[in-house]
Amino acid sequence: xxxxxxxxxxxxxxxxxxxxxxCNYSSSVSVYLFWYVQYPNQGLQLLLKYLSGSTLVxxxxxxxxxxxxxxxxxxxxxxSVHISDTxxxxxxxxxxxxxxxxxxGAGTTVTVRA
Amino acid sequence: xxxxxxxxxxxxxxxxxxxxxxxxSLDFQATTMFWYRQFPKQSLMxxxxxxxxxxxxxxxxxxxxxxxxxHASLTLSxxxxxxxxxxxxxxxxxxxxxxxxxxxxxxxGPGTRLTVT
Numbered sequence: 001x002x003x004x005x006x007x008x009x010x011x012x013x014x015x016x017x018x019x020x021x022x023c024n025y026s027s028s029v030s031v032y033l034f035w036y037v038q039y040p041n042q043g044l045q046l047l048l049k050y051l052s053g054s055t056l057v058x059x060x061x062x063x064x065x066x067x068x069x070x071x072x073x074x075x076x077x078x079x080s081v082h083i084s085d086t087x088x089x090x091x092x093x094x095x096x097x098x099x100x101x102x103x104x105g106a107g108t109t110v111t112v113r114a
Numbered sequence: 115x116x117x118x119x120x121x122x123x124x125x126x127x128x129x130x131x132x133x134x135x136x137x138x139s140l141d142f143q144a145t146t147m148f149w150y151r152q153f154p155k156q157s158l159m160x161x162x163x164x165x166x167x168x169x170x171x172x173x174x175x176x177x178x179x180x181x182x183x184x185h186a187s188l189t190l191s192x193x194x195x196x197x198x199x200x201x202x203x204x205x206x207x208x209x210x211x212x213x214x215x216x217x218x219x220x221x222x223g224p225g226t227r228l229t230v231t
Contacts, residue, residue: 036222043120043207044158044222090157094220100146100211102220104157 002027002093006105013081014113021076021108023091032094033074034102035065037087044090050074061085086112117141118210120223127198128231135193135226137208143188144210148220149181152205164191198230 007022025031032051036044048059055067065076074091091105117140127133137147146165150158162178164170164185172178180202182194191210195202205227209220 034219041205041225041227043118043224044209046219046221049219100220101148101160101163102158102209103160106157 002031002095002103004091004093004103004105006089006091006108008108009106010109010111012111012113015083016080018077018079019081019085019110021089021091021110023074023076023105025072025074025091025093027072027093027095029095033065033067034092034094035059035063035074035076036090036092038090038107039087047076047089081110081112083112083114085110116212116219116221118144118208118221118223120206120208120226122226123224124227124229126229126231129199130197132194132196133198133228135195135206135208135228137191137193137210137223139189139210139212139221142210142212142221144191144212145188146211147185147191148209148211149183149191149193150207150209152207152225154205158207161193195228198228200230203228203230 003026005024013019034049035047038044047063048057050057050067058064063078089108092102119138121136149161152158161176162170162172164183166185166188170183185191205225207225209222
């Protein structure tokens with residue numbers, strides 16, 4: 001079974017500054033990795049995913065993430081944030097042999113200030 | 115493409131009554147649907163997995179007689195919270211996984227806020 005650890009519960013950041021959200025996972029099998037964003041009182045929106053191939057994945061809204069197999073990490077980055085990036089961010093892992101279930105991290109609250 | 119809707123978006127019910135939440139895949143056939151529960155400021159906890167035409171598989175600790183899940187068609191799954199109590203108040207989110215080409219990804223609905231008074 002896999003587990004997901006998001007190392008930062010809250011990340012305050014100034015507008016136009018870079019941000020990195022850290023995610024580590026543990027799994028005994030190959031996994032698919034995802035980052036989702038959740039705005040208040042809404043469902044989850046997929047930012048990006050890693051399935052295979054290039055370890056640097058680019059997503060929507062200027063986000064990117066890098067898969068590091070040796071460190072079992074999938075950190076999310078954005079070089080310059082906007083006020084509208086204020087939201088909750090979830091890292092998730094899918095263990096395919098386990099019927100595509102997603103295991104979520106605890107989430108990271110990003111607050112962007114002017 | 116790959117849009118999932120939920121209805122209602124919010125519902126208030128009295129303690130002891132039942133409430134049904136619908137989850138629909140609007141533009142694809144969902145072979146599997148998932149139901150999650152999210153408490154304020156917390157992550158999503160998987161409640162159950164349902165495949166069309168078969169019984170749902172519940173996660174450990176989830177009462178299957180209280181949270182009835184039906185997945186009667188490839189585009190509709192329902193979650194019925196029976197004899198609801200205030201502790202059942204939560205944000206319920208469904209997701210759907212499609213067939214080939216969409217099989218590796220879950221698409222999430224906008225969620226349903228349930229308040230039990």
